[in-house]
Every structure is written in structure tokens, then in C-alpha cells.
Amino acid sequence: MLRAFFVALIMATPAMALDTGRIFVSNERSHDIWVFSPDYEHIATIETSRRPRDMRLNADRTLLYVACGDDDVIDIIDVDTLEVVDSIPTGPSPEVFAFSPDESLIYVSNEEDSMLEIIEADSRIVVHDVPTGAEPEGVISSEDGSTVYVTSEVADMIHVIDTEAGAVVDNIIVGTRPRRFVLTPDTNELWVSAELSSEIYIIDRATNDIKEVLQFLPPGFRPEDVTPVGMALTADGSRGYISLGRANHIAVIDGVTHEVIDYVLVGRRAWSVALTRDESVAVVANGLSDDITLVDTKTLRPIRSIPVGQVPHTVVIDD
Numbered sequence: 001m002l003r004a005f006f007v008a009l010i011m012a013t014p015a016m017a018l019d020t021g022r023i024f025v026s027n028e029r030s031h032d033i034w035v036f037s038p039d040y041e042h043i044a045t046i047e048t049s050r051r052p053r054d055m056r057l058n059a060d061r062t063l064l065y066v067a068c069g070d071d072d073v074i075d076i077i078d079v080d081t082l083e084v085v086d087s088i089p090t091g092p093s094p095e096v097f098a099f100s101p102d103e104s105l106i107y108v109s110n111e112e113d114s115m116l117e118i119i120e121a122d123s124r125i126v127v128h129d130v131p132t133g134a135e136p137e138g139v140i141s142s143e144d145g146s147t148v149y150v151t152s153e154v155a156d157m158i159h160v161i162d163t164e165a166g167a168v169v170d171n172i173i174v175g176t177r178p179r180r181f182v183l184t185p186d187t188n189e190l191w192v193s194a195e196l197s198s199e200i201y202i203i204d205r206a207t208n209d210i211k212e213v214l215q216f217l218p219p220g221f222r223p224e225d226v227t228p229v230g231m232a233l234t235a236d237g238s239r240g241y242i243s244l245g246r247a248n249h250i251a252v253i254d255g256v257t258h259e260v261i262d263y264v265l266v267g268r269r270a271w272s273v274a275l276t277r278d279e280s281v282a283v284v285a286n287g288l289s290d291d292i293t294l295v296d297t298k299t300l301r302p303i304r305s306i307p308v309g310q311v312p313h314t315v316v317i318d319d
Contacts, residue, residue: 021317022043025285026055027311028051031048035082065106069111072092076088091129095136106121114132116161146163156173156175187205195227198226216247227247228251229271239252241295243273248270250284267292272314274315277317280297285312
């Protein structure tokens with residue numbers, strides 16, 4: 001109760017933590033969040049519930065939400081004090097989540113019970129449990145909140161969910177082990193990474209049809225080494241950055257023509273990628289080398305790699 005009161009108090013006070021420039025990295029095996037200053041100095045380690053994975057900032061960037069898969073909760077961190085101040089119970093093994101546009105609802109993929117859980121943020125009441133294919137992971141909401149897309153790793157499909165009805169209204173078959181999503185800035189396309197078929201699927205959101213399938217192969221690697229997961233697009237959609245997993249590279253692509261501009265060597269098992277606000281640096285989490293790699297987006301060269309905790313999963317930047 002005290003934690004809930006503290007969070008309510010924080011949310012009722014003026015936002016103080018906006019644009020701190022801090023970089024947050026969740027680490028699955030060390031059960032913590034490493035925090036870096038804007039100049040990439042390690043300033044704090046936040047202990048969380050077990051197996052922190054996906055992370056999201058709220059709209060005013062005062063709170064950081066963290067899905068902790070082994071304790072079945074979403075921890076809430078005060079961005080100003082860098083302390084865990086509350087947690088929201090979820091179903092088994094929360095992996096990825098998204099907010100509704102007004103942040104009144106949280107959409108959570110529960111990996112172990114094959115369900116998308118829709119939770120009312122204030123009351124913590126589960127509004128809907130929506131059955132999905134086995135091992136749901138990626139979750140993303142439409143701009144108006146009427147639709148949520150969820151990947152099923154085992155079923156090799158995307159579920160299109162009507163949030164008001166709390167039901168699947170369409171299924172889109174894609175490649176093997178679909179993982180993550182991005183929406184293009186013009187909102188017309190949904191991009192989906194298919195890890196084990198080494199592909200990115202581009203889907204027309206108006207029809208739910210597959211428009212194009214992208215494949216990648218850095219020099220010296222076999223197709224089976226290329227396991228794309230995380231993606232980031234520039235604000236104008238002109239460039240895309242794709243983490244290629246076991247291929248230890250990110251692919252930089254033209255966001256319009258989808259042609260590969262370059263491959264950039266990073267750490268082992270490049271898992272996720274985030275862009276700084278000025279888009280001058282791509283920060284890549286490398287799950288098997290326990291570090292993040294900073295990539296200069298102008299020269300397309302790595303600047304340096306920085307050690308973090310064990311098995312980094314997600315990068316969130318408060319800028």
C-alpha cells in the first residue's frame with residue numbers, strides 16, 4: 001500500500017525527470033537495470049525483480065516500467081530517484097508490453113500461458129485475457145489504441161486484436177519465430193522481425209497483407225547465423241537499424257527502398273537497438289557479450305562498446 005501511495009504521489013506532482021538523457025539497459029541474468037549518463041558513464045545499478053526484459057517510459061518520462069519475466073510482475077522505477085517504487089502483477093512470464101495511447105491500459109504478452117493480458121493501469125484489474133499462439137512476444141498498439149498486434153513465436157503468426165472486444169480479428173502468417181515490431185512514421189506499414197527465418201516482414205496495415213520480405217547476409221556469415229530481432233526507425237522513416245542476432249552486426253537500411261546501406265559489426269548476439277533523440281548514435285544491446293555498442297550513425301562505424309550486466313535485453317533512452 002505504501003508503494004502504491006508513493007507512485008500516486010509521484011504521478012500527482014509536476015514531472016521532474018523529463019529529458020534526463022539517461023540510458024537504461026535491462027539485464028536478464030543479473031536481474032538489474034544499468035543506468036548511464038548522457039555521456040555514457042555508468043551512474044547506477046537498479047536491482048529489480050527477476051529477469052527484467054522489456055522496458056517503457058510513461059509519457060512524461062517520470063516512471064520506467066520493466067517486465068520481469070521470472071517474478072510475473074512489471075516493476076515501476078522512479079526515473080528521478082532511480083528506485084523501484086511499485087510493481088504490477090501479471091500473468092506468467094511477461095515478456096513485452098505496450099501502453100494504450102492514454103496509458104490507461106497495459107497490453108502484456110504472457111509467454112508461458114499463451115495470452116495477451118490487458119490490464120487496467122490504475123486498478124490493476126485484468127480487463128481481458130486474449131488467447132494467442134504459443135510463446136507470444138512482440139506487442140505494439142495502433143495510434144488510436146483500437147488495435148494491438150502480437151507475435152506468436154511458435155505459431156509463426158501475428159495476431160491482430162480488437163482491444164474493445166478483447167478478441168483476435170485476424171491472423172497474419174509470417175516467417176519462423178516472429179519477435180518484434182516497429183510502425184513506420186507514416187503509420188502505413190508494420191515491420192516484423194522473424195528471427196529464425198532471417199527476415200523482416202513489411203505489412204500493409206490497411207489490408208494486413210505482406211508487401212515485402214527483407215533478407216540480410218553480412219559478409220562472412222551463413223544465412224542461419226542471421227537472426228534479426230530488434231529494430232529502430234528514424235523519425236522521418238528514412239533509415240532503419242536492424243539487429244542481426246548471432247550475426248553480430250546491425251543492418252542499416254534505406255527506410256523507403258529497403259536496400260541495405262551497410263552492415264556494422266557490434267557485439268555478440270546483437271539483440272535490440274535504440275536511437276538517441278538526435279539520431280546521431282544507435283545503442284545496441286549485445287546479449288552474449290554483456291555489453292552495449294555505440295554506433296555513429298553518420299559514419300556507420302562503432303564508437304566503442306561498454307560493459308553492462310549479464311545478458312542485456314532492452315535499451316531505453318530518456319531523451
